[in-house]
Amino acid sequence: MKTCLIVDDSKVIRKVARHILETLDFTVSEAVDGRDALTQCRASTPDVILLDWNMPVMSGIEFLRALGTEPLTHRPKVVFCTTENGMAHIRTAIEAGADEYVMKPFDRETLQSKLQIVGVA
Amino acid sequence: MHLPPRPGARPDRAGQAFARLLEARTGQRLAADRAWRVDTAIRPLLARMGLSHADELAARLTETRDTMLEERVVDALLNQETSFFRDAGVIEGAVEAVRLATAGRRPRIWSAACATGQEPLSLAMLFAEAGGPMPEITATDVSAGAIARARAGVYSQFEVQRGLPIRRLMRWFAGEGDRWTVATELTDAIAWYRHNLVADPMPGGGFDLILCRNVLFYLAPDLREQVLARLAKALRPDGLLLLGAGETVIGQSDLLVPSMRARGFYERVDRAAAASRRVYSRA
Ligand SMILES: C[S@@+](CC[C@H](N)C(=O)[O-])C[C@H]1O[C@@H](n2cnc3c(N)ncnc32)[C@H](O)[C@@H]1O
Numbered sequence: 001m002k003t004c005l006i007v008d009d010s011k012v013i014r015k016v017a018r019h020i021l022e023t024l025d026f027t028v029s030e031a032v033d034g035r036d037a038l039t040q041c042r043a044s045t046p047d048v049i050l051l052d053w054n055m056p057v058m059s060g061i062e063f064l065r066a067l068g069t070e071p072l073t074h075r076p077k078v079v080f081c082t083t084e085n086g087m088a089h090i091r092t093a094i095e096a097g098a099d100e101y102v103m104k105p106f107d108r109e110t111l112q113s114k115l116q117i118v119g120v121a
Numbered sequence: 122m123h124l125p126p127r128p129g130a131r132p133d134r135a136g137q138a139f140a141r142l143l144e145a146r147t148g149q150r151l152a153a154d155r156a157w158r159v160d161t162a163i164r165p166l167l168a169r170m171g172l173s174h175a176d177e178l179a180a181r182l183t184e185t186r187d188t189m190l191e192e193r194v195v196d197a198l199l200n201q202e203t204s205f206f207r208d209a210g211v212i213e214g215a216v217e218a219v220r221l222a223t224a225g226r227r228p229r230i231w232s233a234a235c236a237t238g239q240e241p242l243s244l245a246m247l248f249a250e251a252g253g254p255m256p257e258i259t260a261t262d263v264s265a266g267a268i269a270r271a272r273a274g275v276y277s278q279f280e281v282q283r284g285l286p287i288r289r290l291m292r293w294f295a296g297e298g299d300r301w302t303v304a305t306e307l308t309d310a311i312a313w314y315r316h317n318l319v320a321d322p323m324p325g326g327g328f329d330l331i332l333c334r335n336v337l338f339y340l341a342p343d344l345r346e347q348v349l350a351r352l353a354k355a356l357r358p359d360g361l362l363l364l365g366a367g368e369t370v371i372g373q374s375d376l377l378v379p380s381m382r383a384r385g386f387y388e389r390v391d392r393a394a395a396a397s398r399r400v401y402s403r404a
Pocket residue numbers: 146147148149199200201202203204207233234235236237240261262263264267316317318319333334335336365
């Protein structure tokens with residue numbers, strides 16, 4: 001089973017994403033902000049990370065940059081998942097190292113499609 | 122064992138009239154397990170017309186014989202589901218096969234029953250990214266509404282997030298809020314027009330590749346055989362036909378066979394026979 005870490009400060013989003021990911025056969029863990037996510041990645045690196053942009057402690061972009069300097073066992077795929085839907089934001093995320101980008105709101109098909117594109121589903 | 126009839130599982134009289142209209146116009150049959158679709162599918166049209174019941178719409182159709190109205194009903198009932206890079210590997214394989222077969226020459230491709238255009242646009246993206254001659258792409262659908270949307274090239278946020286990698290969104294689309302407009306470089310490279318596979322003459326000239334995916338499945342078998350025969354004739358002698366995942370020509374057509382050179386594609390039986398004769402005469 002593939003593993004996915006959901007990083008989002010919204011409990012509702014985490015719950016929705018978890019539900020979808022579990023129906024797609026993922027083992028899911030959750031982090032409430034970038035710093036929490038980084039700690040979890042050090043302990044056990046997931047196959048893929050679903051990453052929110054705006055979070056109180058360490059934003060998605062800051063997390064992504066920090067992740068790049070971590071000596072991890074493998075590089076997880078990173079799918080940004082945010083309400084920001086402007087091209088400038090998308091470009092910033094991709095340049096910071098994200099593999100894919102989901103604009104909220106998303107549904108099961110969207111998430112599945114993006115996970116297939118990064119090769120984990 | 123007797124099960125009580127499920128309410129709404131069978132279309133009522135109005136529903137049956139709509140289904141008959143759909144079949145008469147497009148050959149599409151509503152499978153019994155999808156009969157519920159009539160109700161759901163027709164509801165937005167009823168709302169737009171300010172009607173409260175499907176019977177009123179059915180009555181109006183019988184009274185007026187209004188072909189525009191008939192068309193709107195048919196459009197509402199057609200399953201137009203599609204996505205960018207649907208069965209991604211297959212689309213990439215199709216582009217590879219065509220590039221190989223047409224080296225140096227401008228390929229001719231027909232995306233038949235292209236719905237809102239995501240399929241031909243996916244092909245155009247791959248060709249544009251690969252460089253070399255842009256193929257001549259013809260894209261058709263029986264639904265005038267779908268073709269108008271395709272030609273406009275404007276997609277919802279939901280649509281651009283199905284199958285389309287983000288880097289391709291960045292490269293080929295401009296966004297405004299949740300509306301995404303595809304580059305005219307791509308839409309203009311495609312000739313869009315309305316075409317009914319079961320009734321209209323096939324576009325001529327011979328195609329290197331015809332994609333006809335996820336549409337023949339719902340035709341009655343005899344009609345499907347006729348369409349396949351006409352598709353075979355629309356291919357160049359060495360052209361390839363691509364059907365949807367789970368669709369086949371086997372047992373449906375004497376004129377087409379699975380291709381030996383391109384897995385997953387079909388080709389004309391006369392070409393396949395000629396190719397094997399060449400192999401035998403060499404041996
Ligand atoms: C499910 S969509 C498939 C779209 C696309 N080929 C794909 O695979 O993603 C089926 C399309 O076939 C079109 N269609 C149905 N009957 C047709 C006919 N007789 N001639 C041409 N197009 C037809 C519908 O309007 C619809 O857009």
